[in-house]
Amino acid sequence: MTLANSLAALDAAHQLHPFTDARALEEKGPIIIEKGDGVRVWDSTGKEYLEGMSGLWSVALGFGEERLVKAAHEQLQKLPYYHTFSAKSHEPSIRLAEKIAEMAPEGLNHVFFTNSGSEANDTVVKLVWYMNNALGRPQKKKFLARKNAYHGITMASGSLTGIEADHTDFDLPILPVIHLTTPHFYRFGAEGETEAQFTARLLKEIEDTIAREGADTIAAFIGEPVMGAGGVLVPPAGYWPGVAEICRKNDILLIADEVINGFGRLGTTFGCQRMGFTPDIMSVSKQLTSSYMPLAAVVFSDAVYNAVADNSHRLGGFAHGFTASGHPVATAVGLENLKIIEERGLVAHAAELEPMFQKGLRDMLEFPIVGEARGVGLIGAIDLVADKATKRKFSKPGQVGQIANGFAHEEGLILRAIGDTLALCPPMISTEAEVAEMLRRMRVAVERTVKAVA
Ligand code: PLP
Numbered sequence: 001m002t003l004a005n006s007l008a009a010l011d012a013a014h015q016l017h018p019f020t021d022a023r024a025l026e027e028k029g030p031i032i033i034e035k036g037d038g039v040r041v042w043d044s045t046g047k048e049y050l051e052g053m054s055g056l057w058s059v060a061l062g063f064g065e066e067r068l069v070k071a072a073h074e075q076l077q078k079l080p081y082y083h084t085f086s087a088k089s090h091e092p093s094i095r096l097a098e099k100i101a102e103m104a105p106e107g108l109n110h111v112f113f114t115n116s117g118s119e120a121n122d123t124v125v126k127l128v129w130y131m132n133n134a135l136g137r138p139q140k141k142k143f144l145a146r147k148n149a150y151h152g153i154t155m156a157s158g159s160l161t162g163i164e165a166d167h168t169d170f171d172l173p174i175l176p177v178i179h180l181t182t183p184h185f186y187r188f189g190a191e192g193e194t195e196a197q198f199t200a201r202l203l204k205e206i207e208d209t210i211a212r213e214g215a216d217t218i219a220a221f222i223g224e225p226v227m228g229a230g231g232v233l234v235p236p237a238g239y240w241p242g243v244a245e246i247c248r249k250n251d252i253l254l255i256a257d258e259v260i261n262g263f264g265r266l267g268t269t270f271g272c273q274r275m276g277f278t279p280d281i282m283s284v285s286k287q288l289t290s291s292y293m294p295l296a297a298v299v300f301s302d303a304v305y306n307a308v309a310d311n312s313h314r315l316g317g318f319a320h321g322f323t324a325s326g327h328p329v330a331t332a333v334g335l336e337n338l339k340i341i342e343e344r345g346l347v348a349h350a351a352e353l354e355p356m357f358q359k360g361l362r363d364m365l366e367f368p369i370v371g372e373a374r375g376v377g378l379i380g381a382i383d384l385v386a387d388k389a390t391k392r393k394f395s396k397p398g399q400v401g402q403i404a405n406g407f408a409h410e411e412g413l414i415l416r417a418i419g420d421t422l423a424l425c426p427p428m429i430s431t432e433a434e435v436a437e438m439l440r441r442m443r444v445a446v447e448r449t450v451k452a453v454a
Pocket of ligand 1: 056115116117118119121150151152153224228229257258259260285296
């Protein structure tokens with residue numbers, strides 16, 4: 001038995017995998033990824049892949065950045081762990097908090113560290129509730145979110161998530177959350193409706209919801225500037241500025257979930273900047289450390305901070321935090337990662353690659369099964385459909401996506417099949433030639449899928 005075979009057997013015997021059919025894994029075994037370098041990873045059979053998904057939309061600097069390894073190593077030697085509870089602090093967390101505040105939109109000067117994006121969004125909920133209790137408005141607790149949004153999988157963040165499969169049999173949502181229409185014109189635009197009319201309808205839905213529920217019961221609106229895990233869904237023009245205006249008018253906090261968009265993915269430092277709005281709170285993670293270490297953060301305004309700080313003083317402490325909040329190794333890696341993103345101009349690089357990347361995706365509209373191609377910056381997707389004219393979906397949702405995903409794998413490209421949507425999110429360090437090669441392999445996978453489903 002080879003090492004790969006025995007590892008596969010051990011994996012099936014002992015490890016339950018996220019977002020995986022456990023019985024299928026027992027039968028087929030996992031794909032064991034052994035090593036990585038640049039935009040490539042290799043599996044245990046020696047097969048090489050272009051990592052067109054940056055892992056989980058996160059490995060901005062690719063899989064072999066020595067400076068991040070060095071930053072971790074040096075911090076491990078100096079101070080491998082210390083916490084940030086009870087007024088303790090350490091330099092890496094301080095420096096990274098300062099760096100995030102410097103990069104963040106005007107007025108977002110305060111940072112709370114967590115280990116994951118889910119914990120960041122749970123922290124957002126608690127922060128907002130704590131603030132509203134402190135301000136003497138305990139009834140202002142509801143969240144507005146969107147169908148198909150992904151905000152994480154813990155009890156609160158999983159409740160904000162608007163993907164049905166992530167709720168099924170987990171008894172979610174547990175929060176008072178209202179999931180509004182997904183801002184995706186191709187799929188949710190009504191027959192004969194223009195994009196501008198679609199935007200107006202969605203904004204009216206928000207206003208009507210607020211009028212129905214009462215603005216004094218709604219704490220916040222949360223959304224990813226461009227939705228990621230829901231299928232790379234780009235909102236229609238005017239949507240975000242409209243949402244921001246409605247929130248301001250109604251004293252509802254606006255929260256940008258920048259876990260995928262943040263640190264350059266859309267060709268701007270944060271997705272909200274590209275989409276034309278300024279939030280009160282952002283959650284960030286993923287490209288914060290290029291996923292070399294688990295780390296996330298909530299970034300918030302002076303107004304939120306002041307209400308929370310006053311209340312922590314009144315109560316004798318802000319009773320929230322994690323053993324690893326601001327972990328020194330994770331924050332040291334995050335700081336080095338952000339420095340590299342700046343030094344190498346990777347945000348501008350994403351903007352420069354955008355035209356060829358997005359054109360490459362849109363060129364796939366020539367295939368009879370590609371219904372829509374979309375994206376912004378260095379994130380994009382195509383939708384596979386049974387009938388382009390009517391946008392009719394395939395009879396078994398997700399099956400054709402899996403076929404295409406299998407072909408991409410054979411061609412040496414890791415992409416992500418989300419139902420019958422194929423997403424691509426190249427590392428931010430990708431060269432134009434590497435992005436072109438990812439697109440070429442994706443085209444081959446789609447061509448083979450066209451023949452397979454004919
Ligand atoms: N928010 C968004 C937009 C995400 O895409 C994700 C994860 O993909 C999360 C939150 C949750 O982050 P984590 O998986 O680190 O808990």
